Amino acid sequence: MGSVTTSHDMGLHEEQLAGRTQQMYFSATEEENFTYPWAYEVDYANSAEFDAADLSIPEINLRIRELMQSGHGTITVKNPRAKHSLGVGILNRLNLNFEGSLGYFGCGLIDGPNVRISGRVGWSCAENMMAGTVVIEKNAGSLFGAAIRGGDLVCKGQAGARVGIDQKGGTIIVGDSVGAFTGFMMQRGRMIILGDAGDNLGDSMYDGTIYVAGKIASLGVDCVETELTDLDKKYLKGKLDLYGMEAPNGIDSMVKLTSGKQLWNYDNLEPTEKKLVL
Amino acid sequence: MCGIAGLIWKGGVTSDIGSEMTQMLQALKHRGPDSTGFALYGKGEEGVHILRFKVAEQEEMRTGFDIHKQVIERKAAVDTRLEEMGADVTAREDATEYAFRYHFKFGGDLTRLIDFIEDLEGVEILSVGKGLELIKDLGDAAIVSDQYGLNGFVGTHAIGHTRMATESDVDIRSAHPYWAYPFNDVSVVHNGQLTNYWTKRRDLERRGHRFMSNCDSELIAVYIADRIDQGEELEAAMTRSIDALDGVFTYLVATGNQLGMAKDVMGAKPMVLYESDEFVGLASEEVAIRSIFPREIDTWDPYQGEVKVWAA
Numbered sequence: 001m002g003s004v005t006t007s008h009d010m011g012l013h014e015e016q017l018a019g020r021t022q023q024m025y026f027s028a029t030e031e032e033n034f035t036y037p038w039a040y041e042v043d044y045a046n047s048a049e050f051d052a053a054d055l056s057i058p059e060i061n062l063r064i065r066e067l068m069q070s071g072h073g074t075i076t077v078k079n080p081r082a083k084h085s086l087g088v089g090i091l092n093r094l095n096l097n098f099e100g101s102l103g104y105f106g107c108g109l110i111d112g113p114n115v116r117i118s119g120r121v122g123w124s125c126a127e128n129m130m131a132g133t134v135v136i137e138k139n140a141g142s143l144f145g146a147a148i149r150g151g152d153l154v155c156k157g158q159a160g161a162r163v164g165i166d167q168k169g170g171t172i173i174v175g176d177s178v179g180a181f182t183g184f185m186m187q188r189g190r191m192i193i194l195g196d197a198g199d200n201l202g203d204s205m206y207d208g209t210i211y212v213a214g215k216i217a218s219l220g221v222d223c224v225e226t227e228l229t230d231l232d233k234k235y236l237k238g239k240l241d242l243y244g245m246e247a248p249n250g251i252d253s254m255v256k257l258t259s260g261k262q263l264w265n266y267d268n269l270e271p272t273e274k275k276l277v278l
Numbered sequence: 279m280c281g282i283a284g285l286i287w288k289g290g291v292t293s294d295i296g297s298e299m300t301q302m303l304q305a306l307k308h309r310g311p312d313s314t315g316f317a318l319y320g321k322g323e324e325g326v327h328i329l330r331f332k333v334a335e336q337e338e339m340r341t342g343f344d345i346h347k348q349v350i351e352r353k354a355a356v357d358t359r360l361e362e363m364g365a366d367v368t369a370r371e372d373a374t375e376y377a378f379r380y381h382f383k384f385g386g387d388l389t390r391l392i393d394f395i396e397d398l399e400g401v402e403i404l405s406v407g408k409g410l411e412l413i414k415d416l417g418d419a420a421i422v423s424d425q426y427g428l429n430g431f432v433g434t435h436a437i438g439h440t441r442m443a444t445e446s447d448v449d450i451r452s453a454h455p456y457w458a459y460p461f462n463d464v465s466v467v468h469n470g471q472l473t474n475y476w477t478k479r480r481d482l483e484r485r486g487h488r489f490m491s492n493c494d495s496e497l498i499a500v501y502i503a504d505r506i507d508q509g510e511e512l513e514a515a516m517t518r519s520i521d522a523l524d525g526v527f528t529y530l531v532a533t534g535n536q537l538g539m540a541k542d543v544m545g546a547k548p549m550v551l552y553e554s555d556e557f558v559g560l561a562s563e564e565v566a567i568r569s570i571f572p573r574e575i576d577t578w579d580p581y582q583g584e585v586k587v588w589a590a
Contacts, residue, residue: 053572081572082564100574103565120577122564123548139578142545160579161545179545180582198581199543 035112039092040068047074047095057083068092082122087115104141107134110151123160126153129170135243142179145172148189154243161198164191167208175245183210184220186259192239194247202257206264210257211236213247224260232256279442280469281306282454282549283561284530285570286435286537286588291556292321296423296431298570299438302561303419305569309562310442313453314422315414317465317532319590320433322409326368326381327388327462330404331356331395334376335449336416338400348400349376355398363391373426377404379411389460402451402490407463409433409534414453434590435537437530439467446493456499459488461506463534468495469562470527470547478523498529513587516540520583530560538587545582552577558588 048067052060060077064087067075074095080086084103087096087110094113098106101119111130120138129148135156142160145153150170161179164172169189177195186205196214203220210223211232219225236251247254283302287293299316322328333352338345360367360382369381384391388406396403405412411431415422419440423429439454446452458464472478472494479489479497487500501522505515516531516538526546531538539560541549552559552567552575559567564577580586 079572082568084563084565101564101568101577103563119574120564122550138576141548141550141579158578161582179579180543181545198545 035093036091039112040071042068042071042073042092042094044073044095046072047076048072049076049078051078052083052086053079053081057085060086061088064090064096068094080119082119084122087113101138110134120157121155125155126151129153131170139176140174144174144178145170148172150189152239152243154245156243156245158195163193164189167191171239173239173243173245177214180217181220183208183223183257186210190235192236194245202259204263205259207259212255212257213249213253216255219257222260222263223257226256226258228252228254228256279309279444280454281309281440281562281566282438282467282469282528282530283559283566284435284437284467284532284537284539285560286558286590288556288558288588288590290434290590292432292434294430295319295433295436296428299436300419300423300428301569302559302566303438303440305566306440306562307418310440311418312443312448313414313416313441313450314419315412315439315441315454315467316422316428316436317405317410317412317438317455317457317467318428318431318433318436319409319463319532319534320411320431322407323381325383327384327406327408328411329380329382329406330373330377330412331380331401332377332404332450333401335451336376337449339376346375352398352400353378356395356401359395359398360391363394365391373413374415377413377415377426388462392460396488403457403459405457405465406460407534410457410463410465410532412455412457412465414439414450414455416448416450416453434535435532437465437467437532437537439469445471445495446491451491452493454493454495456493456496458499458503458506458531459490461503464499464503464506464531466495466499466502466529466531468498468527468529470525470529470542472497472523472525472527474524494525495529498523498527498531502531512536512538513585516585516587520585528562535590536587537590538585539580540585541580541582543583545579549580550577551580551586 076097078099080100082101082103085105087107089109090113091111096115098117102121104122106121108127112132115134117136123141124143126134127146131150133152135154139157140155140159144159144163147166148170149168152171154173156175158176159174159178163178163182165184167186167189171190173192180198183202186208188208191210194213197216199217200220202223365382365384367382371379413426454467455465475494528547528549550564
């Protein structure tokens with residue numbers, strides 16, 4: 001690698017596209033475009049909509065698959081009425097719109113689609129998302145973006161506790177405040193919080209970065225504040241502009257948090273093991 | 279896992295809370311199908327107490343040899359004791375073969391009357407109140423609601439519970455809600471597990487409080503009752519409980535004219551809140567609130583350690 005000057009050189013943008021980590025430098029090439037061999041050929045201009053009010057959860061998810069199969073690239077689901085597990089397991093390019101709220105586990109295990117939700121989401125939204133975007137106009141429940149590995153997960157309202165627990169990549173953006181234990185055991189990726197953060201922010205995080213615009217109730221174990229560089233500011237501006245969001249007191253006043261790496265004891269031997277080596 | 283739900287109509291508005299709570303709890307059935315309980319708050323009548331009690335468990339009704347006779351005897355014994363204490367029973371209703379609803383007028387020491395009745399073998403008082411009616415039984419919300427004829431119950435506020443038994447048996451005595459004995463009109467539902475149950479229970483028992491079951495959730499009802507007994511307001515008592523109770527919990531409390539919620543410091547158990555000018559709805563999952571408001575509504579999750587109280 002040559003000298004690192006821009007966020008592109010850092011691999012920040014490729015990460016969002018391909019779900020790779022910020023630690024690896026690579027470019028997303030044509031042959032590495034991560035589509036599944038069984039993915040449906042869909043056309044974004046070919047749109048369809050259906051009313052989910054009287055459908056069961058499996059019926060709604062199957063209907064989405066049937067529409068993808070018939071080449072629909074834009075699907076609008078009306079009246080989801082906070083049902084659980086909607087829009088899960090979609091491994092395809094797709095524009096998916098929910099006109100209403102989702103219950104628990106909405107859009108979990110997805111890889112690729114661009115999802116818009118006009119209402120709110122319950123617990124564990126976009127759990128283990130690999131790539132794509134999920135944009136929620138209202139609030140989110142706890143465990144928002146648990147263990148996500150890539151893509152952008154955006155909540156324009158407030159989110160509950162344990163946002164991005166075990167996050168392994170991608171970006172989580174929350175427009176308002178988040179609850180306790182946000183970023184608990186975070187491993188990679190980035191989190192942007194434009195409101196206040198609850199107790200134990202970034203507790204036991206291994207790696208990754210958390211940006212906070214509001215007040216922080218308390219930091220968790222081994223979560224430390226670090227310098228907000230020009231590169232960070234550029235990245236934040238780019239991401240927030242993309243979703244039409246703004247830091248309440250400007251990007252310059254945001255706080256950047258990372259792991260203090262004091263808990264990194266992977267190479268240390270247990271006392272009993274030491275005796276063996278000696 | 280358990281599902282809890284609460285609703286309150288503000289400004290003294292009344293509604294068919296029986297049907298509303300049944301729908302909310304039925305939507306939460308997947309969180310626990312073992313038993314369902316309702317604490318419904320009607321308008322009540324001045325000077326009239328409503329007594330809900332049971333004289334047997336469902337298990338006993340199925341397997342007991344002599345139980346059908348015993349149920350009649352136990353009920354007769356309750357009647358005798360009510361009369362002995364000078365209570366004027368104005369109405370008697372059989373909700374089921376083993377659960378009853380009485381209206382009575384009484385000017386004496388209510389706690390003593392309750393103790394005297396509960397002293398009878400197999401008799402448990404579910405609730406005493408001016409507005410409160412506490413109904414709990416095995417099965418889902420639709421079954422219990424049908425069995426006890428709750429659809430059409432008019433009132434101002436209610437809490438309810440669908441139970442997945444984790445800490446104690448599947449029976450009526452371990453079902454929620456719990457009445458905060460001996461206080462008129464106070465009831466509690468809980469989702470979670472309490473880890474300092476035995477320590478706290480011994481502490482409260484030493485101070486004369488009664489525990490009817492081995493279910494950890496009963497502790498919250500007794501704890502709140504104890505704080506009210508010491509002259510504390512509901513909101514202050516609930517705020518204190520956040521530190522006093524150990525474990526994971528989201529619980530709802532209702533009194534004659536209030537509805538309150540509290541969440542533990544970890545925010546470990548869910549709660550979705552919907553508030554409008556005339557109505558407040560709370561439930562473990564949004565589907566429960568949406569079962570009575572199918573239109574799009576704005577909801578959010580209260581944060582860890584939060585206590586909120588609303589008045590009817």
